Amino acid sequence: MEEKLVQAPIPRGLQKVLGVEPQRSSRAAAFTEAFLASSLQQPDNQDLKNLLTHKAVILGYTRPKKQRTKRSSKKAKGLTAQQKKALKVFQIRPEHQRYQLFLPLHDLWRQYVRDLCGGLRPSCSPQFVQQKLLKADLHGAIITVVRSKCPSYVGLSGILLQEFKHVFKIITAEDRLKVIPKRNSVFSVEIDGFVSHIFGSRFEQRASERSAKKFKVHGSIDL
Incomplete structure (x- = not known):
């Protein structure tokens, strides 16, 4: 019960008495971004907006191609008729x-x-x-x-x-x-x-x- 009361917004009647103005969401987001930019030391090449939105970065990966040995496309040729005759294969x-x-x-x-x-x-x-x-x-x-x-x-x-x-x-x-x-x-x-x-x-x-x-x-x- 006490926690709800702490988190409850200030009534409009008390805002003028206390001198508190309601902050819009855009102003809050701009303030948060400016605060983080001044306090955090980040590399120059890192995008702060991507860091704040917590977007996952998928790295591309390709497996190294295996070097295939080139096979000779030439088939073993047999002896020609003249070569067989010269070697007297059938004699x-x-x-x-x-x-x-x-x-x-x-x-x-x-x-x-x-x-x-x-x-x-x-x-x-x-x-x-x-x-x-x-x-x-x-x-x-x-x-x-x-x-x-x-x-x-x-x-x-x-x-x-x-x-x-x-x-x-x-x-x-x-x-x-x-x-x-x-x-x-x-x-x-x-x-x-x-x-x-x-x-x-x-x-x-x-x-x-x-x-x-x-x-x-x-x-x-x-x-």
């Missing part, structure tokens, strides 16, 4: 042209085809095996030329060492390296009693490209 040395030397490769190919077909059983469909062989890697397979426009190629048989887009390169049982064109030739491949025929004219592509190609089930081949 098989005469001392390596032996049929017995590549028999382990043929055994690996047979196991590879068995795994590819999920096991070759007598109950397997020949069409199923044929479709698997069309997209399989034939390196290591024993292929035989059954038909060809060139009579000298008919009957040749050997382990396939290299397959190019247009030719097969095989090693015969007589240790002879033969290059047979795919075009106008029919080849046979035998594994575990299943014999599949390959029409070379429809096989003129690289082994890596053949795995993604869709072959037609029916068709006619002209020799």
